[in-house]
Amino acid sequence: MFFHSSQSEALSFKTWRNNSTRKISPIEGEKLAIETLKRLWKNEYFQTILTAALIFLVVLGIYYGAQAALGTPYPALAVASESMRPTLNIGDLIIVQKIDSAQINASKFYGDIVVFRNPYKPDDLIVHRAVEIQPAGNYYMITTAGDATGGSKDQFSPWNSSLLIGRVVARIPYIGNIPLLLRSESNMYIFLLIFIMLLIILMWPSGEKGRPTENAEKRRYFKVDLSHVFYIVSNIIIVGLLFVSLWGSYTIWQPGATPPRAIILGMYRDVQYHESFPGVKAHLSQGFLTHQIYCEMTGGTRLGVPTFAWYPFFIIVLILYNAWKIRDFWKNWKVRKKMETTPSSRTR
Incomplete structure (x- = not known):
C-alpha cells in the first residue's frame, strides 16, 4: 500500500503520539531505568566525576572522623618553622590529640610536644615541648621550649593552659609541604589550575x-x-x-x-x-x-x-x-x- 507524503507524515506523527502516550508497565519501566543506569555507568565523564566526588567525600570523612577520634578541631597540622628541629622539620604533618592539662608530662628532654595558641596572636598555633608545668588555681601555667634552642624557654612562656590545643602523637614527613604551599593565594590558584587540567585530561575521550x-x-x-x-x-x-x-x-x-x-x-x-x-x-x-x-x-x-x-x-x-x-x-x-x-x- 502506498501513501502520499502528507498521509505518511500524518501516520508517522500518529504513531509517535501513540508510542509517547502509551502507558509503560512497571516491569518495562524498571528495565528502562536499569538500561539507562548501565549506559550512564559506562560513560567516561560520569565515571571521572564520580571518582572525584568519592575522593572528596573520603578525604572529608577522614578529616571529620579524625576530629571526632582525636577530640580536637586541629587533628593534623603542618610544621612551618625550624624551632623544633631536628625533632620536627618544616613540612612535617603532625597528628594532634586532645589532652587534659593535668596529664601533660613536662621535662626538658622527654616532655610532651604540645600545640597551643599564641598568647599574643590567638589565631596562630605554636608547637613546642613542655618543659615545666605549675598549677595556678583552676588552670596550669605551662612553660615550653623549642628543641632547636636546647631547652631554653620560649617567648610565650609561661602561658595559661586554656590555650592548649593538644599533644603531638605522631608525624608524617613531607606531606605537610602541600598545605604550606596552599597558604599562598597565588600557589592556591596554581594548584587549582593543575587540578582542572588533570580533570580535563581524565575526562578527555580516548x-x-x-x-x-x-x-x-x-x-x-x-x-x-x-x-x-x-x-x-x-x-x-x-x-x-x-x-x-x-x-x-x-x-x-x-x-x-x-x-x-x-x-x-x-x-x-x-x-x-x-x-x-x-x-x-x-x-x-x-x-x-x-x-x-x-x-x-x-x-x-x-x-x-x-x-x-x-x-x-x-x-x-x-x-x-x-x-x-x-x-x-x-x-x-x-x-x-x-x-x-x-x-x-x-x-x-
Whole structure:
C-alpha cells in the first residue's frame, strides 16, 4: 500500500503520539531505568566525576572522623618553622590529640610536644615541648621550649593552659609541604589550575574503538608496547621513592614556611641530621610502619615523635602494583591465546 507524503507524515506523527502516550508497565519501566543506569555507568565523564566526588567525600570523612577520634578541631597540622628541629622539620604533618592539662608530662628532654595558641596572636598555633608545668588555681601555667634552642624557654612562656590545643602523637614527613604551599593565594590558584587540567585530561575521550587487539596495536610505537613502558617507568618511580625515603636529602623552596625552605630527609639521613647537632647521639627504633629517633644528650635522652615510615609503605605499594600488573598480563595473555586458537579451531 502506498501513501502520499502528507498521509505518511500524518501516520508517522500518529504513531509517535501513540508510542509517547502509551502507558509503560512497571516491569518495562524498571528495565528502562536499569538500561539507562548501565549506559550512564559506562560513560567516561560520569565515571571521572564520580571518582572525584568519592575522593572528596573520603578525604572529608577522614578529616571529620579524625576530629571526632582525636577530640580536637586541629587533628593534623603542618610544621612551618625550624624551632623544633631536628625533632620536627618544616613540612612535617603532625597528628594532634586532645589532652587534659593535668596529664601533660613536662621535662626538658622527654616532655610532651604540645600545640597551643599564641598568647599574643590567638589565631596562630605554636608547637613546642613542655618543659615545666605549675598549677595556678583552676588552670596550669605551662612553660615550653623549642628543641632547636636546647631547652631554653620560649617567648610565650609561661602561658595559661586554656590555650592548649593538644599533644603531638605522631608525624608524617613531607606531606605537610602541600598545605604550606596552599597558604599562598597565588600557589592556591596554581594548584587549582593543575587540578582542572588533570580533570580535563581524565575526562578527555580516548577515541579508541574496536577490538582489544586493534587497540593494542595502536598503542605500539616502533614495535614497543607503551603499556610495558609505563609499567617499567612506574616501577622505577616507586623504587626511586623507596630510596629517597631511606637516604634522600634535599632542600626545597617552601614559601609557606619561615624561613622559606624545607628539608626532605630519608630515614637514615634524618638520623645523621640529628647527630649533626653538638653533643647528640641518635638512636633509631623501628616498627612495622613507624620509626622513632631518640637523642642521647648531656643530661638525659630526648624523646622523638613516632614517625610514619615511608619505605615499608613503598615496598608494599611495589609488591601490590607488580602483583596486579602480573595478573593483568596473565589475563591478557590468556585472552590473546584464546583469540589465536579460535580461528584455527573453526577451520577444522
